[in-house]
Amino acid sequence: MVILIQASYFLAAVLFILGLKQMSSPVTARRGILWSGVGMVLATLVTFLDPSLHGVSNYLLMVVAIILGGGYAWQKGRTVAMVDMPQMIALFNGMGGGAAGAIAAVELFGAINQSQAIPGAGVSLVLSSDVAIVAIVGAFIGTLSFSGSLVAWAKLDGRFRRTSLVPQQHWVNLGLLVLVIYLGVKLFDTDSTLLVLLFFLLVLLLGVFVTTPVGGADMPVAISLFNALTGLAVGLEGYVLDNAAMIIAGTVVGSAGTLLTQLMAKAMNRSVWNVLFGGFGQSGGAKEASEIEGSMKEIQSQDAAIMMAYASQVVIVPGYGMAVAQAQHKVWELAELLEENNVKVKFAIHPVAGRMPGHMNVLLAEAGVPYDKIFDMDEINPDFPTTTVALVIGANDVVNPDARNDKSSPLYGMPVLDAAKAENVIVIKRGAGTGFSGVENALFYQDNTQMLYGDGQQVAGELIQHLKKL
Structure with a gap:
């Protein structure tokens, strides 16, 4: 029995390690979660056979706790x-x-x-x-x-x-x-x-x-x-x-x-x-909008659609605002329409976009975006100088050029997506507020940037309608 238990624990450990390795890629992440889950179930079941539990009388409570906890987690994970x-x-x-x-x-x-x-x-x-x-x-x-x-x-x-x-x-x-x-x-x-x-x-x-x-x-x-x-x-x-x-x-x-x-x-x-x-994330010491040269320039959805329709390449930069607006499905529909017009489309993901690692990757995968169109920061940054339009939707601090250019900025030194280097930048945003860090974004004031205000899902829908009419 002891040998069986130890062998089962060893198998569970192998499944944990292999599962974690599979989770390192969006392509194999689902498989990794399943493997790790099987390993956890195996380890849990085998533990009930452990001789050290002999004399324990609260098996019923343990089973009830596992059922209640597991059932709640299953339901929350699905909904x-x-x-x-x-x-x-x-x-x-x-x-x-x-x-x-x-x-x-x-x-x-x-x-x-x-x-x-x-x-x-x-x-x-x-x-x-x-x-x-x-x-x-x-x-x-x-x-x-x-x-x-x-x-x-x-x-x-x-x-x-x-x-x-x-x-x-x-x-x-x-x-x-x-x-x-x-x-x-x-x-x-x-x-x-x-x-x-x-x-x-x-x-x-x-x-x-x-x-x-x-x-x-x-x-x-x-x-x-x-x-x-x-x-x-x-x-x-x-x-x-x-x-x-x-x-x-x-x-x-x-x-x-x-x-x-x-x-x-x-x-x-x-x-x-x-x-x-460090208390970072508070607005103290952040650069005010009045200190940034230039001004925000608004663009209408019809003009933005025309600009992207005749682009050679569009790089879409999603952020937490896209998640809030639940706009990922509309954004992918927009990308598909652009590709039908022979526009090359890529998605650029910053490591800390969203509220947790991999948040944007999972969100885009849920919408059906192919993995080969999703690029990490180091992969996509060299592409921005040759990009016709960088479409920023709901992202803020992760595209702030002050992180590279302004030593007085609280964000200075933070690696960012180089959306500012694109030929044109269109920013879909609800309003003119700052990002999660409370730091004003110099990208919004650049000459090549135009602001498209509104709810992310609604604006993406408008862009789709205008593209269909072209």
Whole structure:
């Protein structure tokens, strides 16, 4: 039986790793999700056969929890709108961190109950020193990820907009961190239930306080970081439970999340430290519209349609505004009409377009856009100087040329799409406001840029009608 269990865990680990590899490409991502899902189901079923569970009497509760949680996740996954996908990812990721924290809490409270029967004993004596350390560190990381992810969800969902809770927020965060570390050290030899409760409460509070100052523009990096922390916490608690599947799955998720966080931060020319403690995403210090040379010039949908109909190449740059307008299907219909007129059409995706990594890729795939028409920033940027029209729909900060040209801009150094270098730029936008970072966009004031105001889906529909008449 033990050999069968270990072999099943090994197979599950292989499926996790292969599935993650498949997820690295939009073409194979669906297959990767299925493989990883099969691995998770296998690991879960085999765990019920683990000899260490002998004597456990709450199988019914475990099965009910799996059915309720799995059923809810299945339903939400099928019905969630693409514009709400980042919120769902943040929420579900938080649940993973919370689960790891709950496992640590059970182990710590169980150890304390045993230690109270042994004079002078503590958590480290009952669990052994290495297991106690791993349990406490996993408790800290998982609980922090839980409360931090919930704040990220609330911010993305528009339910929570504050950037500070108390004066001198960052100093308060530092003080909380020092206190939590002190309590964590004390837990090592404690037999006090109250001390464990205080530790978890303060870590929950720290997660809230750390995430609250993170600006909207930085939220994709924060979500990715919490994803990495959740994986790490699961791996650590797997060590505590001596569960190979949890160790492997947590390690894979943690390492992948860490790499993604680094790539996201690099795409924004930011450090993770600066994301958490820099307060970026607030409008303080941003360049005002009055300081930018030039003026915004409006274009009508009929003139924009004519310009694109006679273009040699059109590059479409989607952003979160397109997701909000649910305009992806209309945009693809527009692209198909342009191709019927012998116009070459490409889609340009910035790594942090939208509210999470891959958001725009999934959105376009949902609309039926072929993968070979979707290009990453490094692939498409050399094409912009030879592009007749760059059509920017709902994107803002990721096409701001000040990120390259203005050292005083908060965005300076952030890699951006070079839409500004196209022969003509048409920007579909609801109004003249700033992007998520609160920074005014110099692209909108360039001589080769014209603004097409209105709801993304409605404007795309108008462009389609005008093209059909040509």
